[in-house]
Amino acid sequence: MNKRILLLVVILSLTFALIWFWIRKLESEGPKIIQGTKTKFLNKPQVLNFEIEDRGSGLRSIQVTVVQRDLQNEILNEELPGSLLWGKKNIIRRTIQIPFDPAAMKVKEGPLTLVIVARDYSWRNKLTGNISLLEQSFILDRIPPNLSCLSTQHYLNQGGTGFVVYQTSDDSIKDGVLVDNAFYPGFPVKAANYPQARVVYFALPYDQPAPKIELISRDEAGNEARVSFYYLLKKKKFRQDSLTISDDFLQRKIPQFFSMDDTLSGMSLTDAFLRINNYWRDQNHRQIREICRKSQPESLWEGRFLRLPDAEPSALFADHRIYLYGGKHIDEQTHLGVDLASLAHSPVPAANSGLVIYQGDLGIYGKTIIIDHGQNVFSMYSHLSNFSVSCGQKVTRGQKIGTTGDTGWAGGDHLHFSMLIGGTFVNPIEWWDEHWIRDNIKLKLEILAPPQQQPSASKQ
Ligand SMILES: [Zn+2]
Numbered sequence: 001m002n003k004r005i006l007l008l009v010v011i012l013s014l015t016f017a018l019i020w021f022w023i024r025k026l027e028s029e030g031p032k033i034i035q036g037t038k039t040k041f042l043n044k045p046q047v048l049n050f051e052i053e054d055r056g057s058g059l060r061s062i063q064v065t066v067v068q069r070d071l072q073n074e075i076l077n078e079e080l081p082g083s084l085l086w087g088k089k090n091i092i093r094r095t096i097q098i099p100f101d102p103a104a105m106k107v108k109e110g111p112l113t114l115v116i117v118a119r120d121y122s123w124r125n126k127l128t129g130n131i132s133l134l135e136q137s138f139i140l141d142r143i144p145p146n147l148s149c150l151s152t153q154h155y156l157n158q159g160g161t162g163f164v165v166y167q168t169s170d171d172s173i174k175d176g177v178l179v180d181n182a183f184y185p186g187f188p189v190k191a192a193n194y195p196q197a198r199v200v201y202f203a204l205p206y207d208q209p210a211p212k213i214e215l216i217s218r219d220e221a222g223n224e225a226r227v228s229f230y231y232l233l234k235k236k237k238f239r240q241d242s243l244t245i246s247d248d249f250l251q252r253k254i255p256q257f258f259s260m261d262d263t264l265s266g267m268s269l270t271d272a273f274l275r276i277n278n279y280w281r282d283q284n285h286r287q288i289r290e291i292c293r294k295s296q297p298e299s300l301w302e303g304r305f306l307r308l309p310d311a312e313p314s315a316l317f318a319d320h321r322i323y324l325y326g327g328k329h330i331d332e333q334t335h336l337g338v339d340l341a342s343l344a345h346s347p348v349p350a351a352n353s354g355l356v357i358y359q360g361d362l363g364i365y366g367k368t369i370i371i372d373h374g375q376n377v378f379s380m381y382s383h384l385s386n387f388s389v390s391c392g393q394k395v396t397r398g399q400k401i402g403t404t405g406d407t408g409w410a411g412g413d414h415l416h417f418s419m420l421i422g423g424t425f426v427n428p429i430e431w432w433d434e435h436w437i438r439d440n441i442k443l444k445l446e447i448l449a450p451p452q453q454q455p456s457a458s459k460q
Helices: 002-025 247-257 262-266 269-291 428-432 434-448
Strands: 032-035 046-053 059-068 071-079 093-100 110-120 131-140 147-149 154-157 161-168 172-179 182-185 197-203 213-219 224-227 231-234 240-245 312-315 319-325 328-335 338-341 347-349 354-361 367-372 377-384 400-403 415-421 424-426
Touching: 032 131, 046 059, 046 110, 059 093, 071 093, 147 213, 147 224, 154 161, 154 434, 161 172, 161 213, 161 434, 172 197, 182 197, 197 415, 197 424, 247 262, 247 269, 262 269, 269 319, 269 328, 367 400, 377 400, 415 428, 428 434
Parallel strands: 154 231, 240 319
Antiparallel strands: 032 046, 046 093, 059 071, 059 110, 110 131, 147 161, 161 197, 172 182, 172 213, 213 224, 312 338, 319 328, 338 415, 347 400, 354 367, 367 377, 377 415, 415 424
């Protein structure tokens, strides 16, 4: 009786073990193929990584084929050691690294697919194992966008504005002018003969007499075309100016900044002056760059820019200012606009048509308006006593936008007027000059105008 039971237990155990073994060997989960390199475009030598894993029965074979149109090129065929019966030493995980070499793979520019087939040591499919397949699509693109300059002569001034007409192919996702490391984006313009024409305004730094200036165009794959163009950059010497700071000015002005910086109230007059003149000046310039980061894609202005009427400039663009207090040199800064003084509370006209993109307090600049004239051209009006327009409003050339004043870091009633390209201050003097606008912008745009039609001979 006991022996029978024992035998039954042994037989049952063996049967269960056999069934369990059978089930394990017949596992149905195929290898997992995970792409390591998440890339869409291939344009430079690189290694494509794939992780392949099979926890059930281990990896048996890996095959990689590159497919492009009629081409099918096997680039890897690997059998992995292992056993169908005893799977203890079978390989569970494998990293494959495929060096991408277009010549060796015989692939050409355009879309291509890598097909990865992996098999495991399962007894499924008549002992041939489970199969997994991953198709990964790429685009081989090593050709940078077409890029050429259409405008010919570019006469530039240190601290001034540059303007270039160029064309680039439709695959460009970023194009414009690079001045040293500062990028100025281009904007499309309508021109029947030049469907890919674009224009770009850029700023010439006032403090760098010989920057590197290039046209660039980049595609989605990261291919970049760089083209230099002919230009003549005239050096400019900017003025030096000294400004005496009085106790009266400090006592009157510093408390106005307490609301934006409570550390000022505990400081000496000169420390508070230095914090506003340096830290807050930098902060305000950062804020202005942020405000001018986006611009309307079309040009909104017409004709020369207007200057505050009946006003004499008291400080010019890029004047190097030395601040004196009690006869001592305490600070230096550069003045990035033109100060125009007229009668107190004079009406301020919009220098040209555009869109008001900022109206409000702007630290050292006091009550300020910034107008976007499109294609990255901006004008800025500071130290105003009040506003006649609001943010988001369209204005026309000459329309009253506010009244002069002495808000912010201003000693007396005047208009601080600035022009900006992107977020960079440029000399407004060029924009007030009709000849400069004609020679440097209008004549270049005429390249895009369709050729004049010859009057056809009339029938007699
Ligand atoms: Zn000023």
